[in-house]
Amino acid sequence: MTDKTILEKIKNIVTPYVQRKEGLEDFSDSTDFISDLKINSANLVDVILDVEDEFNIEIDNTSMEGMLTAGDAKRIILTKMEN
Amino acid sequence: MNFNHIISTLPYAKPFLFVDNILQIDEQGCTGTYLFPEDSYFYKGHFKNHPLTPGVLLTECMAQIGVVCLGIFLLNNLEDESKSEIEDIQIALSSTQIDFFLPIYPGEQVKVVSKKEYFRFNKLKCGVEMFNNKNELVCRGMIAGMIKN
Numbered sequence: 001m002t003d004k005t006i007l008e009k010i011k012n013i014v015t016p017y018v019q020r021k022e023g024l025e026d027f028s029d030s031t032d033f034i035s036d037l038k039i040n041s042a043n044l045v046d047v048i049l050d051v052e053d054e055f056n057i058e059i060d061n062t063s064m065e066g067m068l069t070a071g072d073a074k075r076i077i078l079t080k081m082e083n
Numbered sequence: 084m085n086f087n088h089i090i091s092t093l094p095y096a097k098p099f100l101f102v103d104n105i106l107q108i109d110e111q112g113c114t115g116t117y118l119f120p121e122d123s124y125f126y127k128g129h130f131k132n133h134p135l136t137p138g139v140l141l142t143e144c145m146a147q148i149g150v151v152c153l154g155i156f157l158l159n160n161l162e163d164e165s166k167s168e169i170e171d172i173q174i175a176l177s178s179t180q181i182d183f184f185l186p187i188y189p190g191e192q193v194k195v196v197s198k199k200e201y202f203r204f205n206k207l208k209c210g211v212e213m214f215n216n217k218n219e220l221v222c223r224g225m226i227a228g229m230i231k232n
Contacts (some may be wrong), residue, residue: 040177041177041229042175042177042178042206042227042228043177045203045204045205045206046206048203048204049203061204064204
């Protein structure tokens with residue numbers, strides 16, 4: 001799976017929870033889930049659970065706390081998929 | 084841990100405590116009851132000359148019994164190493180989706196039954212149902228909140 005494919009899948013996962021739709025227009029590694037997309041903390045949990053299902057991985061508390069941007073999420077997904 | 088401890092840990096007081104008794108609680112869900120007192124202040128205005136329990140308060144009652152009581156139980160289970168039971172919790176409602184079927188009149192007792200969908204990263208999401216004293220379905224839906232100590 002390429003970086004671009006993973007980023008596209010992350011974008012699809014977060015879309016239903018995004019409160020600031022303009023934030024999706026230039027979706028990239030640096031897109032911040034909270035400040036750019038205005039996703040609340042409860043929906044961020046749903047994003048994580050959807051990521052787990054989509055990529056068949058398990059995300060622990062430490063990884064969750066480090067998942068602030070789409071790029072963070074992509075790196076964590078890639079690391080978990082290697083293991 | 085006993086049920087009284089869970090109720091005393093709830094961050095609510097009258098007139099906004101909507102839990103009388105917990106009948107059953109385990110990892111998967113919670114069942115409890117509440118009697119809406121006939122002299123509750125809100126019946127004076129909901130509705131004028133036609134007292135009926137507001138849907139938002141049925142939702143609140145379902146959240147307090149079904150989600151917050153269960154959340155306290157689950158947090159206590161995570162804390163088993165420290166032995167002491169938690170005293171303070173921080174909570175926030177995050178989403179609700181409820182369908183209503185029957186009214187609850189002043190003085191009626193309700194039973195709330197919740198089933199845990201998941202408890203991950205401090206978010207507790209439950210399917211919750213409320214029944215009247217004839218065991219008829221009053222309302223049903225999904226409630227989620229953030230809870231931590």
